[in-house]
Amino acid sequence: MILPISAYVSYKSYSLAIANYHRGSLYVSDEIYYVDTARRYLQEIFHVQVNESMYSNKTNPDYFNLEHPPLGKYIIALSMLLYGDNPLGWRLPSILEAGMIPLILGLAFWAASRRTMLSILIAIAAAAAAAADPILVYAGSLAMLDIHLAFFLSLSLALLVAGRRRPALIAAGLASSVKMSGVAGILAIMLYDLLYGSLRERAKRLSEDILLPLLVYVIVMIPLIAYFGPVDIVRETINALKWHTTSRPPGPPTSTPIGWILNENPFYYSFNPIIEPAVVATSLHALAVASIIPLVILGSTLDRYRTVTVAPFFYIGTLAVYALVWLLGNRTFYSFYAVELTPAMAGIIASILLAGEKVNQYGQGTGSGG
Template identity: 40%
Template sequence: MNLNENTIKKISFIIGLVIVLGFSYMVGSSAYHIALTTSGGGYNNSYISDEIYYVDSARRILVNVFGYKGQLYPYSGETQSNYYNFEHPPLAKYIIALSMVILGDKPINWRIPSVILASLIPLILYLGLSIGNDIKWIFLGILASLIASSDKILIVMGSVALLDIYAAFFLTIAIVFAFRKNLLLSAVFVGLASASKETGLFGVLALIILSFSLYGKKFLAIKKIAEIILIVIVVILIFYIPLFYHFGVLNIIQQTIGGYKWDLQSRPPGPPTSTPSGWLFNVNPFVLSYSPLLEADTTPIIEVPAMVSAISIFISCILYKRNYCYRAGVVFYISIFLGFWIVYLAGNHTLYSFYSVILTPAAAITLVEAIDMIMGGLIGKNENNVSSV
């Protein structure tokens, strides 16, 4: 039986999709099991780590901003009655609040959105890398999905109602669109990541670098960067509208500025802290729970090769300006890592390992980009970028 290239590609894609759905199921089922069986130890044995801030705030937003009158879980008692977690953007808290409305306000339901988002990341990576590209990228898409689903931090952060998995999810889509040279759609999802947690803003630097890489030092690059920044700002502001309406624009602006200042300050001694470089080697992982023990472990076997690959490719591109220099995973990985170091050097020396989950999708794509380069892939071929909006 003779099969043409198109048929082989379709069959390979379907087989790859089935495999990747298995990866996503593994991530989701593992995260769900942890979410169901882990308690916070304190906080009425319900709230895991910083969930007390985000869940309490989500509930208050739901009741006081959106007027919800349904049944509520007992208040944690650990935060002030007028506390809304203004130091972080609101989108993830809106989604947690929505889960309370749809599923009910109880611990496992606070975490269901995190479980779903974490499980979708391997699938998004596969679809983003493989659709419209040659058969090589189907196999590289499977590999990227496997790498992401093997990163311990993805499963751990998919099991708790913290903000970082939301930023990681939207950044995954942003990186995929950037990979496909659609920088404006990428900017939309960088905006969504930034509206979930401010660490998503590191993606803006990545899009600026990619704009210069794609268009050179031309007016078009400057125009594209201006559009990217405008899109990110507009997307973020959209999700602040309910808070602007309820609390007043000036009040929210003051609170947000105060939150960004707070981001650049060290926290009181307590939980294990580590530098961004320490995350590469799983130094001092953050302890989320002691019952059972749940640590925000990173995966050195992924992070170290990803960093070596990213630095090697990035420096090579700067020095030699080769035509394979448009590499979205590499640029996002370097930009996010650099962003965390800027925060550290600016004065916040209490960074926690769970922040690093937003590096997971970038690490996965960086590694397959490195493999593609070893295989001789050039960006000029119609392999991995379909459009350039």
């Protein structure tokens, strides 16, 4: 059942991508920055010949989008190389990743359950909740960074739910290599690692939580380090941190994370030929937010329920990152960032059912033992 759900998301994203392609506009929203940079990576850093076209050089020749890490642009560049320098070629990874998010979440929660009929329901709930979030389809239709970030956060969450902590850290490192806000995944795993073990074990895990994603980040940065030099990359990283903590000039509509959930003042990717607002399923996110504290209390109190804290920690981690950025001075958040919350929201919906299954399992075990 989760395969049709995933296929549906990719199909809807593909349909929007096609509609934008036939619209005749070269780029939608911020695609201009990421696609032009991806093309420039191929030409300047990897020395791969890309024929000049009507899409080329819409930004300054020395622009490399260094305010964001490079992994998202690598993905766009690889797709451009394989499928052509055209809008569908740029957007294909987004289309595929949007569809894969419900799939990997569903499989992870199925694996974390008892694999009964209720397990199938839990898996479907995870996949369906993700698919029901409108922003997933909209973000999946465009060659922007947020869908790649959401994909790697989904992968990290899914791996941790499945008990694969170190691969989850690697995936969190990859998320951070798309956008700096991907550190939310690292923070989530750190919160999870504080739940159990001796003080020494926790300290050891927390050091690994920092070092392993950092190693991944450095590896991803190697081509840029080789091209610009380590000193320039350190300088640009510091500049990026300053940029991320500074408000933008007046322009597109802005909103807070609470506003994202309530769909207040949403960002619009496009108005023509299809109106594409960056909006979420408010009822599902409201249910997820209301469930965070009970699930965290349950999982932190009783070890057998620990898995149900993973998705809440990913939601908390994402909100905490943006709260910190807000406190540091950036007041211009856009609602399209909310796709980063989609995997955690879907995971929380599945975790509610997973907690119920575990309660039922424990009750049956206690009854048979009496």
